[in-house]
Amino acid sequence: MAPSTLHRHINDGLIQGEQITPGAPWRIRLTPELKARFLVTPGDGFEPIRDAMDTLGLSRQSLLQRGNRGELDAVHIVRGQRKGLWIKTIEHNNTLFEPTS
Numbered sequence: 001m002a003p004s005t006l007h008r009h010i011n012d013g014l015i016q017g018e019q020i021t022p023g024a025p026w027r028i029r030l031t032p033e034l035k036a037r038f039l040v041t042p043g044d045g046f047e048p049i050r051d052a053m054d055t056l057g058l059s060r061q062s063l064l065q066r067g068n069r070g071e072l073d074a075v076h077i078v079r080g081q082r083k084g085l086w087i088k089t090i091e092h093n094n095t096l097f098e099p100t101s
Helices: 003-012 032-036 049-056 060-069
Strands: 046-048 074-079 082-088
Touching (some): 046 049, 049 060
Antiparallel strands (some): 046 082
C-alpha cells in the first residue's frame, strides 16, 4: 500500500494510528479486525465506493464518516493493480424467501 493511501485511511478514520510527536513514524497495531478490512475479494453486498455513493445516495465524505462510526462496513480491496474502498450496501438475508412452517 502506498504511504499516501495509508495516510488518507488514517485521516479518514478507517485505520487507527498514533504518532508520539509530529513528524515521528506512525504506529499502527495490526489487529485481526484491521486485517479483516483488507481483502482480495469483497463479500456479498459490497460495492466500490463510487457505486455505493449512487446506491445509498450519499457523498463520499458521508460514507467515510458512517464507516468510521461503525454504521457501515468498509473493506479495502486489492485486485492486481486495482485498489479501492468497498462499502457494504446490501444486507443479505438468507431466510427472506424460505417457506414458513
